Amino acid sequence: MDSMGIMVRKQTAADQALRLDNQICFAVYSTAHAFNRVYKPLLDRLGLTYPQYLVMLALWERDDVAVKDLGERLFLDSGTLTPLLKRLEAAELIRRTRSTEDERVVLIALTPQGHALREKAKAVPQSILAASDCTVGELLAMKDEIVALRDRLNAALGE
């Protein structure tokens, strides 16, 4: 209580930590959504959603991979990937085939249209760069910091 008899709460460190603006996770969360909104009109032209675009990026680098491999690279599980991949298959960008060596495995391969889409996608990164209003160097430095944080968080999960 102060001299007027009114309760004055002491601002503890715990109180400060609960402020929305102090949360790095909210910064990351809201930035992810902002990216999503910037990507949307660009990816609409390719007929892709943002997670589908990430899958295509992964496949353009390496093809004929198991769902599990994709999941590890993108940090996604089969509950997310299975329906997403079925939609990409319906769009005829990929093919899903059971491995003959190990029938548990479903291999994901690009169709010719899937390969071809890469050319149209080349214009995307520079549009994002422009929207970010940063230099490539700044973005790469930030990326490295964020990835380091992500890897520490994932490491903490494994313990």
Added chain:
Amino acid sequence: MDSMGIMVRKQTAADQALRLDNQICFAVYSTAHAFNRVYKPLLDRLGLTYPQYLVMLALWERDDVAVKDLGERLFLDSGTLTPLLKRLEAAELIRRTRSTEDERVVLIALTPQGHALREKAKAVPQSILAASDCTVGELLAMKDEIVALRDRLNAALGE
């Protein structure tokens, strides 16, 4: 073609930019998911999802606000907030009442249980800090960078 007659693709800047590992947006996206997974067990004890926790953080700072105000602070629209708020109301953490001054407005107020939950939530930030394996200073510096990026992306959307 090289001297062996095999196609050797020139690695252009556009090719590099399409590499998954070079995408800052994937770094942000995957870090948001990593945060979500770290928060999950902590928030389970509070009976909250991560977006619900963000709403509660906002309400603990300021109460009796319109859905629109919450949406602007959290960058979310009514399509996301309306069902989320109904779940918080069902959990008796908040109350939703139409404003008498402007009947379009729905005001969100904390219940006593909603206020009380704040005490249990005080333990959350330090657990996250521990999982991040960073100092407070490092995290705050990163947060400021990420928020600056988010604000630039959002500004680009407005144009």
Added chain:
DNA sequence: CACAGTTATATTGTGCACAATGTAAAATAT
């Protein structure tokens, strides 16, 4: 070989996230 345990993918259910649309109330224009 049998069988217990593991692995890869699929399915189900819940909860965001957002575009598009609807509705009623308020503000503004004519």
Added chain:
DNA sequence: ATATTTTACATTGTGCACAATATAACTGTG
């Protein structure tokens, strides 16, 4: 004052994201 526009919220439909569970295929051990 009536008509038009804007605003706040709700609803619907699509697509993640993930926990929990199911299923079939593989692996290792006795």
